[in-house]
Amino acid sequence: MPDVQTLVNDFVLKLKRRKIEGSQASAKQTAELLRSVVSHQRLPYINQATVLLDAVRAVGEQLIAANPVELAVGNIVRRILHIIREEDLTSTASAMEGLSLSANSDDDDNFEREDHPALSAAAVAAAARSTLRAPSLQTLLEGIPESASAPHPSSSGGDSEGKTAERSSRSKKLKHDVIEAINELIQDIETCHEQISEQAVGLIHQNEVILTLGRSRTVKEFLCAANEKKRSFRVFIAEGAPRYLGHVLAKELVAKGLQTTVITDSAVFAMISRVNMVIVGAHAIMANGGVIAPVGINMVALAAQRHAVPFVVVAGSHKLCPLYPHNPEVLLNDFKSPSDLLDFGEFSDCMDFSTSGGSPRLHVVNPAFDFIPSKLVSLFITDTGGHSPSYIYRLIADYYSADDFVVQRRPAS
């Protein structure tokens, strides 16, 4: 346990100091950390899922609090919570299959329900339905009773002693399954670029002119993938002040042999009329289809809308955030150091603190992110394919269980 705790503390510190750059890195590291948390968690015979959930939630809470703006961390915590639930459910289901349909006792599920007074039966039913069987015409036709009865082992009878041995094997199996699933998740996060860039050829045509701002690894892979397929097109890169990651992207693309033009951020509007498509990366995709992206992209999105240029956001599914944004420009934003804009002491000579009553007359604003409302986005390209902004809520329902949307509240209550 202590070694896990040090790992957690290290990671929290890194997050707090913003040492981890990029949502992919933080997502991956979060998943790895939680994997070790899960593997080190000692499980009792009963209540395994609940214990696991609580452990993960406790760590996740710390992580989210460490950097609430890095939404990928929270996303991964929720994903893992969801994985645990799912594994638990499948094991339960398999156990039920293994027993008999009439055996209706299930401790885990039962305890879980007691543990979660807020959880409605309908939610469980929905979750179970979505995980256990795909919606088919048959289930629709056969009606609710059957579909409801299958995942509804409601009342708990007395447990027979004969099940203990089986349950211990099940407990190991649960942990094993969860770790397997987390490994899969990490795999997914690592390979999301390939899956996204596979779709590049289908979206970029010959002689296309593409504009992007700043640097996103996803965008880079996307463009390079299209280039490797012998598509020739031109790329305008807005440099993305004050970090100038556009320069890095330009260098990388030129090395791959792409026709690249670097422009200043202010020239975006001037150039957008000659651009066929805008492709940008995202920091996070919110549940309403809005996007949190590096600063400046809202300007690009508005310009693209003005000139009816498709605005495409490429992002791995770990960036899908189940939260609905409220005042995201302020609440989900990060403010960087003013030294990006003004050198230290550059204006100290003309600041007169004696007159202004102590409050500085000069503020420097250096936000890190922009929020792009969903109406400005034409298309999302995730590793599961292209989606329109209005479909994002459904993707989120696939990846997260509704109980985990709010991670923090549980310990407080």
Next chain:
Amino acid sequence: MDLRRLPRTVIDPKVRQVGFFTSGDPPSARFNSNPADTTAATAATSATAAAISSSSPNSDINLAGNSLSPVMIPPLRRMSPRRCDDMQMPIGSYNPSESVLGTSPSRRGINGPDFSEVATSAWLGISGSMKAAASFPGSSGEMMMAGKNGGNALVKNMDSTALAVKTLPGVTEKDGGTLTDMKNDGAGTVRHQKQTTTRAERRAIQEAQRASKAAAMMDEKDGGTLTDIKNEGAGTVRHQKQTTTKAERRAIQEAQRASKAVAMMDGKGGKSIASTGGGAPSISNQEKVLKQSQKKDGPQDTGAASEKKVSRNPDKDRKKDIPQPRMQFDDKNRVEKAKRRAVVNQFEARNRVELFRHLPQYEHGPQLPYLESKFFHLDHIHPSVYKVGLQYLSGTITGGNARCQEMLLAFREAIIDYSTPPEKVLVRDLTSKIGSYVSFLIECRPLSVSMGNAIRFLKNRVAKLHRNLSESEAKSRLISDVDRFINEKIIVADQIIVQHAVTKIRDGDVLLIYGYSTVVEMILLHAHEQGKQFRVVVVDSRPKLEGKILLRKLVMKGLSCTYTHINAISYVMHEVKCVVLGASAILSNGTVFSRVGTACIAMVAHAFRVPVLICCEAYKFHERVQLDSICSNELGNPDVISNVPGKEDVNHLANWADHKNLQLLNLFYDATPSDYVSMIVTEHGMVPPTSVPVIVREYGKDQFIF
């Protein structure tokens, strides 16, 4: 029959004009619906001299006699007294302004052509009916003498071409000339005879015109007629001589017409549409005719000859001043030609941006030391102009106002040091000199619209100089003109703009400004001095970071500021109440041409429903139109994009030029669509962007005719 048709033909344009004019109710013009009154008032706005007394009654008679009674002639804005004073140039012998000027009556010879030119240029906003009305005073002279004949002739003239408006300048030319004769000839009978002959000629001309429908012919003929009239002093003997020469000349004209018919038609079309191109082709023909007549008539008084030149030059200049097609740098031949002429040897930049091949993309910097060393070996460029040019090149002088002002001051220096070389004429030599200076400045950096307008003004002032002015007098006039331009168009204009814009700043406002605009700075400081409590968000962008300079000035003055870069615009726009921006130029479709990024700011402001104020002096307005930022723009040094000052770790593009696939684009300007602009603040008031063409039309001519 003809008389009946007359009102219709004349009225039609007038009726069309009503809508045209009600938009701007001139404060000074209080003409009623009586056309006679209008014309009389037109003529009599400053009528004092005897020259007028002959013409203004005529006009009354003419209009009354023709029973030309369109119910409404809209008030004539152009004829407000101030404007008449402004037009300090010969406008037809019957025009009062001449008497105001007190110039010698010997100049009358040129009045015809001059008038037509003024009519086309200054009155172009006013449509044909105004010209028709203006032509009446002249024609009425005949009518008084010859009864209805003249009227018929006029009517025929009016009807003869479908393009009545086009021919009208010709008519006025002719009539002006006739009138001149009338006034100066002694004996009434002789005059009458002569007039009938000229009328006969004219009718013949009209017949021919009607047959051919070539609008251009009219002017040519008139030119001929006019020349005749000019050359003759008084008496019938001379008149005889002229008829012979006239015949010859007409033959010449026929030949010319045959050869140049197509070109002339084009020119005509341009004349009727382009506001500045008035009568250029016809004048060039006239010029030839003049040369012919000079050859034939032999000795002529030099005064008249010089007058002709004076009258001709402005037209040439105006022809040049038509927004000439900019040098397109994808045209290899022309680039080669220009290079051979160039003083500044620019090197083509490597890795040029394909989309901007039509714009000059040169290496920046390497030629500067060489040019600086050349400073003491200048042959034809004035040192002050050279200095300003190098300052443009190196980027020490930027900003529309500053560049224009410095250029004018340099020209002022050059004018002070100017002395006419022997055997040359000041007007012509100085014009060509200024032209060479300008082309040097263009080599250093493409002209801004403000500079273009200032050059246009200066050239016009040079061209309008009187021939009989002494050199020192001419120079002092030009210098005072330059001073006045700087004062009126820039300094005073800025003050008025500040006064207008300050009214829009209230306590508690948060204003967003972008880059460094001098007018905006003045507005903010003025509002601060008035004790208004407001906050300023200074938005800046790479690579120039002009906002820092402004930020420093504002913070020094004690304004509370927020500084950010253009990418964060969506974040700061939430709190902003009003966006105040400067402009490099405002084009007549309302497009605001300004430093790159302005369009982004305006767009985001529009998206957040924040009003956008553009502060711009009216001399930066231009009749050109533009839809995008690509067709006409300026490219800066691409190297400044690759290296970020103060950030050594950002050096990813250090050797960018080695990669042939990589281009860096440093745009200077962009075009903001007019729908993002809430209001444009000029010295003429606060107007919506849709009113830009109105200002260009109504006030644009001021720049040439003070």
